[in-house]
Amino acid sequence: MILDGFVVARVLGEVLFGFGALFAIINPYGLAFVFLERTTGLNRTERAKLSRRIALNAFVVLVVSLFFGSAILGFFGISLPALRLAGGLVVAVAGWTMLNADPLPPDRAPAGPGSFDLARRMAFFPLTIPLTTGPGSIAAAIALGAGREGSLPDMLLSSIASLIVAALSALTIWHAYGRAEGMARLLGAEGTLVITRLSAFLLLCVGVEIMLTGASDWLRPLLATR
DSSP states (O other): HHHHHHHHHHHHHHHHHHHHHHHHHHHHHHHHHHHHHHHTOHHHHHHHHHHHHHHHHHHHHHHHHHHHHHHHHHTTTTOOOHHHHHHHHHHHHHHHHTTTSOOOOOOOOOOOHHHHHHHHHTIIIIIIIITSHHHHHHHHHHHHHHHSSSSSSHHHHHHHHHHHHHHHHHHHHHHHTTTHHHHHHHHHHHHHHHHHHHHHHHHHHHHHHHHHHHHHHHHHHHHHTO
C-alpha cells in the first residue's frame, strides 16, 4: 500500500511538473485568440473540427518530442540552439505579421466554401507548428524526455507520466481553441481586437525570447573557450 502511494505520488509529481511547464510555454488560452484570427470565415462546427485536429497534432508532436526528440535532433545533426533560433524566427515573424495586419471590418462576410479545406491544410503548419507547439514547447518536451533514466520500472513510470502530460496538454489546447469564439463574444468586438493584438505582441516577444535563448546557448561554449 505504501509502495502504491509512492508510485502514485511520483507519477503525479512528474505530471504536474511537466504539464505546468508546457502549459506556461504553450499558453493555449492566449493563443486561442490567435487561432480565432487565423480561422476567420469558418463557422462554429468547422472551427471545432479544426481545433480537435490541432489538438491531436499537438499530442503527436509532444509525444514524439518527449520520447524521440533527442534522437531525431542527433540524427539530423541539429542542436537545440539551432532549433530555438530557427523556430523562434518563424514565431516572431508570425507575431509581427498579425500585429501589423489590418483589423477585419465588422461586416466582413465569411470566406467561400473552400476556406475550411484551406484551414484544414494549415492545421499542421502553421497552426500546430510553430504557433501552438512551437520550438519552445518542443525544446521543453525534449528536455523533459531527456531526464528519463534509471531502472526499467523508473523509466516505465516516467513514460506513463509523459503520456499523461501530452494528453493533458492536448486536451487543454482543444478546450481553449474550441471556446475561442465564445470568449470573443464575451469580450465583444473591441475587447477581442485588443486581446488579439496583445496575443500577437506576446507571440512576437516569445519568438524573440526563444531566439535569444538559442543565441545564448550557442555563444556560451564559444565564449567559455576564450
